[in-house]
Amino acid sequence: MASGQEHPVVRVMNLSKSFEDKSVLRDVSLEILPAETMVIMGGSGCGKSTLLRHMIGSLYPDSGHVELLGQNINDLAEEQLNELRLKFGILFQSGALFNSMTVGENVALPLREHTDLDEQTIQIMVKIKLEQVGLRESIDVMPAELSGGMKKRAGLARAIALDPEIMFYDEPSAGLDPVTTAEIDQLITDLAKKLGVTTVVVTHEMASAFRIADRMAILDQGHLVKVAPKAEFEALRSSAATGDQAMDTIRQFLRGESQGPLTARRSSTGYEDDILSVV
């Protein structure tokens, strides 16, 4: 569990990013502590996936920086960044499996590429990882034959092949049914709590977020509007609207309501000018 005395595993410092003239992240700062599970939430287009891509070094900020395990990734040469990447795993939305390889070969790939382990040891490790995600019996199956949930679990087995210290999850429950979602959430929680893996999850699935989070962060229009322990968000979700615009925006998002500041903002942006400008 997080405590204020520990050095952050992930530190985002005053990060801003624009694509052409659209500002996507605005002065975002966030610290994630050892073995904690941080869930980053927000509506579509709020910047949460962009933030994740900065954390894994696949995007570079216009200003600010990201530190992983104490290293500023802006300062790292490609080779150093690749070395750092071996310490973290990523589960992408799609599972990102290679379709030409069996499930077992997919899981073995990082072990073959990045270690000198002998083949027997690799085969044992592959079976261990697949057992961990409940897919050992699918070791020889091709990804095309798997359901969405199984692909996700196979992707997770591959992501944890090298026993990462940090796991990043991009929308892990997207497109999954509620039971499969709960299974994936349990796997995420087991890795975090039993093995002490520092965990960053980007999602807009509220049920998942509340199941797995220690702390939560909400992004809105590129701003980090609230970072707090899960309990604070639970209290906010069950409280009545207060008239405080920022809190009521978060509350509407947490409750998934169609009426509130979020939707009012969408429907009030220049509609009159826009429609009259046609003539």
Next chain:
Amino acid sequence: MPATDKTNHRKGQPVTDTTNPIRGIEWAGEDHRVAVVEAQGDIDLRRSSRFQEELLALPDEHPREIVLDLSNVPYMDSSGVASLVKLLARLRRDKVPLKLTGLRPRVRSVFEITRLDTIFDIRATVKEALES
């Protein structure tokens, strides 16, 4: 310059910890054929090769049982666990029991999450293992 070790498993990584992952072996039992093996330090990608090499040499000593004390192993990753699976497979062929003892909570969690706690004979202490 830090010492490097050819047993490193992560390609291109220098290894500074050259401590033998096996601290020592004592022979117990009335016939002195029970090998009580004490492991030490983290057993991870950097050290699991040496660990495995030392463990797989044990059957050549013809023990009638092996007790592996992990009480001085703070962390073990899946390459370390895989090394133990290899040892177990070899010993089962020879019908030699293997008992693991003194697992710290973090190491025990690795066995639990991989469900290997159902395959290995895990005991609390060396004393309990020797008396069982």
